[in-house]
Amino acid sequence: MQVRLPKRTFAEALGMLERIIPGRASNPALTHLRFEVAEGGLRLQGSNGELDLELVVPAEVEGEAVRLVPGQLIGQVVRNLPGELVELGLEEGQLTIESGSFATRLTTADPAEFPPLAFEAETVARLPARELGRALARVRYAASGEDYRAIFRGVQLELHPTRLRSVASDGFRLALYDLELALDAERKFVVPARSVDEIVRVLERTEGEVALGLLGGHLTLAAEGFRMAAALMEGEFPDYERVIPPEFALEAEIDATALKDSLKRVKVLADRNNHRVDLVFEDGRLEVVAEGDYGRGVERLEVDARGEAQMVLAYNAEYLEGALGPIAGKARLRFSGAASPSVIQDAEDGGYLAVVVPLRV
Amino acid sequence: MQVRLPKRTFAEALGMLERIIPGRASNPALTHLRFEVAEGGLRLQGSNGELDLELVVPAEVEGEAVRLVPGQLIGQVVRNLPGELVELGLEEGQLTIESGSFATRLTTADPAEFPPLAFEAETVARLPARELGRALARVRYAASGEDYRAIFRGVQLELHPTRLRSVASDGFRLALYDLELALDAERKFVVPARSVDEIVRVLERTEGEVALGLLGGHLTLAAEGFRMAAALMEGEFPDYERVIPPEFALEAEIDATALKDSLKRVKVLADRNNHRVDLVFEDGRLEVVAEGDYGRGVERLEVDARGEAQMVLAYNAEYLEGALGPIAGKARLRFSGAASPSVIQDAEDGGYLAVVVPLRV
Secondary structure: EEEEEEEHHHHHHHHHHOOOOOOOOOOOHHHHHEEEEEEEEEEEEOOOOOOOEEEEEEEEEEEEEEEEHHHHHHHHHHHHHOEEEEEEEEEEEEEEEOOOOOEEEOOEOOOHHOOOOOOOEEEEEEEEHHHHHHHHHHHHHHOOOOOHHHHEEEEEEEEEEOOEEEEEEEOEEEEEEEEEOOOOOOOEEEEHHHHHHHHHHHHHHOOOEEEEEEEOOOOEEEOOOOEEEEEOOOOOOOOOHHHHHOOEEEEEEEEHHHHHHHHHHHHHHHHOOOEEEEEEEEOOOEEEEEOOOOOOEEEOOOOOEEEEEEEEEEEEEEHHHHHHHOOOEEEEEOOOOOOOOOEEOOOOOEEEEEOOOOOOO | EEEEEEEHHHHHHHHHHHHOOOOOOOOOHHHHHEEEEEEOEEEEEEOOOOEEEEEEEEEEEOOEEEEEEEEHHHHHHHHOOOOOOEEEEOOOOOOEEEEEEEEEEEEEHHHHHOOOOOOOOOOOEEHHHHHHHHHHHHHHHHOOOOOOOOHHHEEEEEEEEOOEEEEEOOOOOOEEEEEEOOOOOOOOEEEEHHHHHHHHHHHOOOEEEEEEEEEEEEEEEEEEEEEEEEEEEEOOOHHHHHHHOOOOOEEEEEHHHHHHHHHHHHHHOOOOOEEEEEEEEOOOOEEEEEEEOEEEEEEEEOOEEEEEEEEEEEHHHHHHHHHHHHOEEEEEEEOOOOOOOOOEEEEEEEEEEEEEEEOOO
C-alpha cells in the first residue's frame, strides 16, 4: 500500500486521536490506533474504553492495509516531520513514514487485537454540530470533579420535541443551556465530562449537521469525516429546576467582563479557605469586596439595578467567575436574598442560565 | 507618605522580586518584601536567604516610610490593577494601593524583622552587564540538577586579567563561555545555578556596566537601579580542561538549527531509557539515526566534514540538543573518536565551547 497526504491534515487528525488514546492501558491494543487504508483516504480509530473516535482523512491511496500503530508515537513523529507532504507505506509489517529528508519505520500490531467500536446506533436526532458543541461547552465548567455524587461528573443532555438542553452541576452551582430546535425525540442521558471535552473539540471543527444515536448505554455522534461513541453514565440528575427561584427581589445588569476583571483583582485579598468575595448593592451601586488575613480590597462598579435598595451577597469567587465565564457581553444577575440561590444569565443569549449558591456567612 | 508611579514599572519590579521571595519560609519576614520610600523613588528588597535583590524604582514620592509587605500578594494585586497609574499610602500601619476604581489595604509588618542584606562589598571588577548575563545564560543548561557532586549545581565564574570565563558541568557534559576583556583580577568562585537564573534575568534588562564584588562568601552585583548578593558555593570545579581533547580526527560544520530539528524528530524513536541517537558520518555525509522498541528513524543532513571518512557516535539526544542550544548559526563539531569527549563550538562566536561525552555502546 501507498498513501500520500498533507502533513497538516494528518497531524491534526492524529492530534485529536492522541488526546483519547491512553499512554498505558491494561489492554495494550488500546494504546494503539487502528490504521486502515480505505477508499479515498485513511480511516483512523482510537479508544480509551469510554470514548471511541473514528476520523476519516482524505488522502491519495493505493492498495489496502489495516494495522495497529503505537498511538502516541505516530502523533509525535508526524508533528515533527520536516516536509509538507507525507508518504506512508508498509514494509515487512512496519509502517514507513517519509517526508523530506526524514524516514522512519514503526512497528505495527495485528488489528484483530483491537476492540470492536460501537458506532452503529439508530439516529434519534439531527442538529447543527457547532450549536451542539456550544451548548455542551457553555455548561461544562459546572460539572463536578469530585467522586461524591458521581452523576455530577457528567453533563446531562435532554432532547425535547422543541429544544435541546445541556445541564451540568456539582450540587453548589448549576449551568444550563437551551437550544431551541425541533427534535423528534424525548430522551435524557448523562455523558461523562471528560468525554464531553473531546466531543466539543471534534464538533467545533465540524460543518453541518451531526446525527445523534443511542444504543446499549452509548451515545453515538456521526458527521462528515468522523464517528464517535461515548459510554453514558448510569442514572440522571435529580430535579434541579426546583433550586431556581421563581421570583427575584433584586435584578441587575452589568458588563460581564468588567465584573470578571474586578473579581480577579479583588479575590487576591480573599480568605484562602473559602475565597469569599461579597457583592454589596446599595442604592443602585455595586461594590465588590474581599477581606482576608493580609488586607482588604474594594472595587466600585457601574451597574444598572432594580428592586431592593440594599443587598449583600457572599460567594466563592471562583464559582461566580465560572458562572460569568461563558458571557461575553452584558450579564443579568437575579437575586432573591443572601440565603437563596442566585441566577446569572446572558442578557444577549437567552439560552444560558447559571445558578450559584451564596456562601453561608 | 504618598507615592505615585506607573503600574507597569511597579509590576515589573515586583515580578522580579516575587521570583525570589519565597511563599513560605521558617523566618516569616523572608516572605515579605522590604518597602522603603526613598529619595526619588521606592527601594524594594527581597531575599530567599541565598540570593538578595534590591531594586530602586523611580516614583513621585512625599514623606518617608519603611515597612514589610507580603511579597507574593502585592505582586498579584499590582499586576491586576485596572489603571495605568498607582497611588500608594500608609494608613494605620496598612499600605493602601489605589488605581482606577479599585482600592486595597494590605497589612504590613515591622521592618526590624527583616534580615540585613549583604550588598556592601568592594568592587573587584566592572564589566558590561548584558555580556556577563549572556556568558552565564549560555552555559547554565549544563549545570547538574542532582545532589551528587554538589559543586556541579553551580556555575563557576573565573576572572582572569584578560578574560572572564563561565563554566558549568554535570560530569557528563561541560559548557564554557569566554569573554575577552581586561579585568584587574584573578578569582574563581561558584554561584548556585538557581541564583544564576535570577541574576541573568536582572542583567538582561540592565544597560551599561555592572560592578562585581566579593565579600564573606558572597558575590555582589551592582548597577544603576539594582543591587544583588548571591551566597557562593564552597569549593571549586575539578580540573575540567583535561577532558577537552587536544586533537580531533573528524571535524564537521553544520547548520545548528537543522541538526537540532533533526534530533527532535529522530529522538522520538529512541530508546526510552538512554535516549540514544547516533551520528553516522560516512564519506562526507551525515545520518542521524535512532532505534527503539517501536521502530527506527533516520534523517540525512547536509554537512561539511573533514578528516576520517567514517565515524559513528552515540549520544543521549538531550545532551546533544543542550550543547547545540546556544548556537544560532553554524556549529563546529569536533570528534576524536566514539569513546572520547566530543567538542561542539559556535562557528560564529569563538567564546562558546561545549563538551559532550558519547554513550558507551
